[in-house]
Amino acid sequence: xxxxxxxxxxxxxxxxxxxxxxxxxxxxxxxxxxxxxxxxxxxxxxxxxxxxxxxxxxxxxxxxxxxxxxxxxxxxxxxxxxxxxxxxxxxxxxxxxxxxxxxxxxxxxxxxxxxxxxxxxxxxxxxxxxxxxxxxxxxxxxxxxxxxxxxxxxxxxxxxxxxxxxxxxxxxxxxxxxxxxxxxxxxxxxxxxxxxxxxxxxxxxxxxxxxxxxxxxxxxxxxxxxxxxxxxxxxxxxxxxxxxxxxxxxxxxxxxxxxxxxxxxxxxxxxxxxxxxxxxxxxxxxxxxxxxxxxxxxxxxxxxxxxxxxxxxxxxxxxxxxxxxxxxxxxxxxxxxxxxxxxxxxxxxxxxxxxxxxxxxxxxxxxxxxxxxxxxxxxxxxxxxxxxxxxxxxxxxxxxxxxxxxxxxxxxxxxxxxxxxxxxxxxxxxxxxxxxxxxxxxxxx
Amino acid sequence: xxxxxxxxxxxxxxxxxxxxxxxxxxxxxxxxxxxxxxxxxxxxxxxxxxxxxxxxxxxxxxxxxxxxxxxxxxxxxxxxxxxxxxxxxxxxxxxxxxxxxxxxxxxxxxxxxxxxxxxxxxxxxxxxxxxxxxxxxxxxxxxxxxxxxxxxxxxxxxxxxxxxxxxxxxxxxxxxxxxxxxxxxxxxxxxxxxxxxxxxxxxxxxxxxxxxxxxxxxxxxxxxxxxxxxxxxxxxxxxxxxxxxxxxxxxxxxxxxxxxxxxxxxxxxxxxxxxxxxxxxxxxxxxxxxxxxxxxxxxxxxxxxxxxxxxxxxxxxxxxxxxxxxxxxxxxxxxxxxxxxxxxxxxxxxxxxxxxxxxxxxxxxxxxxxxxxxxxxxxxxxxxxxxxxxxxxxxxxxxxxxxxxx
Numbered sequence: 001x002x003x004x005x006x007x008x009x010x011x012x013x014x015x016x017x018x019x020x021x022x023x024x025x026x027x028x029x030x031x032x033x034x035x036x037x038x039x040x041x042x043x044x045x046x047x048x049x050x051x052x053x054x055x056x057x058x059x060x061x062x063x064x065x066x067x068x069x070x071x072x073x074x075x076x077x078x079x080x081x082x083x084x085x086x087x088x089x090x091x092x093x094x095x096x097x098x099x100x101x102x103x104x105x106x107x108x109x110x111x112x113x114x115x116x117x118x119x120x121x122x123x124x125x126x127x128x129x130x131x132x133x134x135x136x137x138x139x140x141x142x143x144x145x146x147x148x149x150x151x152x153x154x155x156x157x158x159x160x161x162x163x164x165x166x167x168x169x170x171x172x173x174x175x176x177x178x179x180x181x182x183x184x185x186x187x188x189x190x191x192x193x194x195x196x197x198x199x200x201x202x203x204x205x206x207x208x209x210x211x212x213x214x215x216x217x218x219x220x221x222x223x224x225x226x227x228x229x230x231x232x233x234x235x236x237x238x239x240x241x242x243x244x245x246x247x248x249x250x251x252x253x254x255x256x257x258x259x260x261x262x263x264x265x266x267x268x269x270x271x272x273x274x275x276x277x278x279x280x281x282x283x284x285x286x287x288x289x290x291x292x293x294x295x296x297x298x299x300x301x302x303x304x305x306x307x308x309x310x311x312x313x314x315x316x317x318x319x320x321x322x323x324x325x326x327x328x329x330x331x332x333x334x335x336x337x338x339x340x341x342x343x344x345x346x347x348x349x350x351x352x353x354x355x356x357x358x359x360x361x362x363x364x365x366x367x368x369x370x371x372x373x374x375x376x377x378x379x380x381x382x383x384x385x386x387x388x389x390x391x392x393x394x395x396x397x398x399x400x401x402x403x404x405x406x407x408x409x410x411x412x413x414x415x416x417x418x419x420x421x422x423x424x425x426x427x428x429x430x431x432x433x434x435x436x437x438x439x440x441x442x443x444x445x
Numbered sequence: 446x447x448x449x450x451x452x453x454x455x456x457x458x459x460x461x462x463x464x465x466x467x468x469x470x471x472x473x474x475x476x477x478x479x480x481x482x483x484x485x486x487x488x489x490x491x492x493x494x495x496x497x498x499x500x501x502x503x504x505x506x507x508x509x510x511x512x513x514x515x516x517x518x519x520x521x522x523x524x525x526x527x528x529x530x531x532x533x534x535x536x537x538x539x540x541x542x543x544x545x546x547x548x549x550x551x552x553x554x555x556x557x558x559x560x561x562x563x564x565x566x567x568x569x570x571x572x573x574x575x576x577x578x579x580x581x582x583x584x585x586x587x588x589x590x591x592x593x594x595x596x597x598x599x600x601x602x603x604x605x606x607x608x609x610x611x612x613x614x615x616x617x618x619x620x621x622x623x624x625x626x627x628x629x630x631x632x633x634x635x636x637x638x639x640x641x642x643x644x645x646x647x648x649x650x651x652x653x654x655x656x657x658x659x660x661x662x663x664x665x666x667x668x669x670x671x672x673x674x675x676x677x678x679x680x681x682x683x684x685x686x687x688x689x690x691x692x693x694x695x696x697x698x699x700x701x702x703x704x705x706x707x708x709x710x711x712x713x714x715x716x717x718x719x720x721x722x723x724x725x726x727x728x729x730x731x732x733x734x735x736x737x738x739x740x741x742x743x744x745x746x747x748x749x750x751x752x753x754x755x756x757x758x759x760x761x762x763x764x765x766x767x768x769x770x771x772x773x774x775x776x777x778x779x780x781x782x783x784x785x786x787x788x789x790x791x792x793x794x795x796x797x798x799x800x801x802x803x804x805x806x807x808x809x810x811x812x813x814x815x816x817x818x819x820x821x822x823x824x825x826x827x828x829x830x831x832x833x834x835x836x837x838x839x840x841x842x843x844x845x846x847x848x849x850x851x
Contacts, residue, residue, distance in 0.1 A: 198633035218594025248587030411628045414691040417768040
């Protein structure tokens with residue numbers, strides 16, 4: 001690149017050379033030889049007065065031809081496999097999922113829904129401090145999760161617990177984290193739903209939005225250099241997509257050719273802010289072209305469509321070592337969290353609609369029933385079973401002690417620095433003096 | 446969010462190669478003659494500004510430029526074959542060793558591919574390939590986040606931020622992500638393989654956006670390490686330790702010493718310990734504490750104190766700002782009873798406050814005088830006033846005098 005800089009800088013300075021036929025000859029020869037600088041979309045292709053430049057954009061004297069309109073009649077279509085009743089619209093698109101997989105998907109979606117319901121109530125009763133539900137977005141968890149392999153690293157935002165369940169995270173694991181007890185893999189350090197698992201290749205959640213996105217790009221680049229046959233998938237919402245980190249993530253991934261799938265859960269809301277206040281363009285998918293990245297839009301309540309889209313994206317990401325963006329249109333039928341009340345801003349008729357006939361679990365059930373894999377009896381049995389399992393798991397988690405208070409000081413660094421050790425001793429001395437004033441009996445001793 | 450680069454440089458350079466040369470020239474010229482070089486470029490023959498005004502002759506030296514050296518070479522910190530290197534070369538030597546010995550290691554940032562605006566990565570791309578030594582798009586938040594991700598994946602990641610002044614878009618990634626990564630994952634995930642390097646500090650003409658000291662913002666973040674070397678021999682060993690340390694580390698390089706500091710540096714692989722201050726010279730009367738480029742200023746001030754006041758100063762280079770070696774400092778101040786802390790960073794909220802506070806907590810009964818801080822004034826870093834702004838050797842000398850005469 002350095003060599004070419006000198007070459008063209010010198011040539012640009014020599015006006016006569018620019019107009020000479022010798023220069024024109026070079027251009028036509030150079031262009032055919034595919035000199036890198038001329039091959040790009042940048043202005044170097046204007047070095048020649050030729051209208052036609054094989055790799056660069058056409059030159060035009062009409063401003064409108066050089067304009068990309070701010071509003072288009074052509075919104076990006078939405079890919080789906082099933083209609084709202086679960087009927088497959090085009091049999092060529094029906095994924096080749098085993099019955100076991102399909103049933104596992106359904107069971108886990110129902111279990112997740114049940115867990116959400118009970119943990120929400122637990123928060124309202126003061127048993128846990130906080131909770132976030134995934135209601136209405138279950139398809140965005142299980143479709144992609146089933147399409148990935150366990151070795152694909154997942155970076156999530158906070159509303160993707162189903163991905164973990166699919167990979168083997170148990171109800172107990174969820175409950176232990178939400179109840180911050182000593183069995184929590186996070187040692188009780190974070191708020192509920194901030195799950196993570198090294199074994200299941202799922203990065204720990206941080207509350208910050210979009211910060212995980214460029215990290216995921218970097219992780220993917222590292223996989224590329226290590227010649228791994230896996231990819232990374234990073235989830236983010238319609239709100240998070242507006243952060244600078246989101247832009248950096250996509251730009252880096254495309255420029256540095258990272259094997260990563262960007263999965264946007266466009267659920268219509270960022271707390272109370274509807275998407276109309278979030279962006280003016282046609283959603284997130286249209287950003288793909290801006291980054292030079294393939295982008296797809298999918299019906300986010302159609303678990304089979306999500307499965308197909310992710311399968312495709314994974315194949316592209318790994319075999320071609322480039323990123324793919326998927327925008328999943330879904331709808332958040334719960335409040336943002338237990339600290340939010342959706343009635344203050346959401347259209348409750350829409351909530352009702354998406355909570356019933358458009359619900360992803362209902363649509364998958366329709367598909368399973370049409371295939372003869374499910375029925376009312378199975379449904380009742382599953383609902384009862386899920387309710388009981390969740391309840392039992394919660395009771396067990398409630399009974400466990402919280403982690404030892406030494407865990408307050410561990411893992412800040414790989415080794416405890418002397419100052420922190422000093423502070424720990426100071427805290428212990430203080431607690432020894434005032435033990436009755438602190439909830440020490442809740443913790444492991 | 447990275448701001449425009451020095452416009453004067455761009456007036457002269459239309460290509461990146463010329464830019465690199467000019468940065469060298471400016472750095473060299475300013476380091477040799479301090480604030481004088483910029484003034485000397487202005488026209489002096491015509492006093493068209495104010496009739497009759499006698500401008501001082503160019504050759505007169507000021508406190509900021511002075512006859513005291515900008516950097517006195519030190520002996521190599523470890524045994525072995527040595528080579529004369531400046532700070533840039535010593536850092537490049539460290540990165541070369543990292544890339545050579547660790548196949549997962551990568552070096553990246555803005556303009557790193559062609560060698561970096563300060564030439565720290567010259568030759569590395571040719572030697573190690575474009576996958577391992579590369580340019581990123583222009584986004585500091587992206588660079589640091591990408592680096593966190595790569596480090597988490599297990600690659601040894603050395604990311605460069607072009608000027609510490611531009612590191613701020615990455616603040617969220619440092620504070621909310623890198624520093625808390627291990628803590629929130631109970632150690633199952635961490636980004637310990639991350640090292641972020643950035644040039645910091647006064648350079649003679651850097652003004653608001655090419656002179657900042659930013660260590661105080663990051664010294665406040667549990668989970669990060671902050672390391673600042675004072676010269677080439679120290680920089681190489683400390684950088685190698687930073688890269689190999691299993692925690693995310695910020696490594697700030699004093700840019701005014703990039704070319705000005707030259708000494709015999711070991712060519713081999715060696716590490717200097719983190720969180721271990723170095724007593725550069727022993728003394729009995731006053732403990733003088735600092736880090737980075739300020740060490741030479743303090744050395745000069747200590748010499749002045751010896752000559753003019755007969756005061757014996759114990760000079761301590763912290764080397765690591767976070768977690769810092771309070772033990773060495775406390776031991777010294779308990780011995781001398783007097784302390785002067787100095788850094789280029791501004792006064793209020795600067796790291797000297799942390800050091801002073803610790804000294805008064807731990808050495809109160811031994812103190813003969815209040816702890817002095819000598820820092821830059823609490824303003825943005827001004828261009829034409831740099832000579833008046835920085836805590837130079839005379840102000841440091843005055844602080845030593847003050848504690849001794851208290």
